[in-house]
Amino acid sequence: MGYKGTFKKGNEQYLKEIVLSMIPNEPCGMSSANIARNTGIKSRDVRYIIQLLRDNGNPICATPENGYWIARYSGDLDETLNKMKSHIENCQATYEALENCRRRMKRSEGENGHWELLVQDEMSRKML
Numbered sequence: 368m369g370y371k372g373t374f375k376k377g378n379e380q381y382l383k384e385i386v387l388s389m390i391p392n393e394p395c396g397m398s399s400a401n402i403a404r405n406t407g408i409k410s411r412d413v414r415y416i417i418q419l420l421r422d423n424g425n426p427i428c429a430t431p432e433n434g435y436w437i438a439r440y441s442g443d444l445d446e447t448l449n450k451m452k453s454h455i456e457n458c459q460a461t462y463e464a465l466e467n468c469r470r471r472m473k474r475s476e477g478e479n480g481h482w483e484l485l486v487q488d489e490m491s492r493k494m495l
Contacts, residue, residue: 379416379419382408382412382416383416383419383420383423385406385408386402386406386408386413386416386420387420389401389402389405389406390402390417390427390435390436390437391435391436391437392436392437392439393436393439394428394430394433394434394436395433395434395436396432396433396434397434397435397436398435399413399414399417399435401434402435417429417435425437426438426443426444427447428443428444428446428447429447429450430446430447430450
């Protein structure tokens with residue numbers, strides 16, 4: 368996990384309880400922005416706390432249209448899991464593309480040692 372929250376770690380359990388108490392049992396548009404507004408917790412921290420709650424086994428669903436809610440049955444999690452899987456696949460594709468760029472650049476750098484020119488050349492080709 369990259370992001371670690373801007374709150375004091377001693378407050379983590381308390382903040383989890385607050386955020387969890389704000390998540391409804393059915394989809395009704397409760398977004399991280401709504402939770403942040405109602406609790407005074409930063410929106411990014413709300414999303415991180417929800418991630419921690421999920422990591423702890425809380426079945427929290429989310430869609431852009433319906434916001435967050437607690438799963439009532441296993442099928443509630445389907446759309447959330449599908450969106451997460453798609454996000455992971457997109458991130459993996461981007462990661463692989465950047466790895467390929469790095470390999471190409473390293474090969475070129477090894478051949479001529481002029482990485483500054485390579486970056487400019489790479490950018491020029493992308494613009495064409």
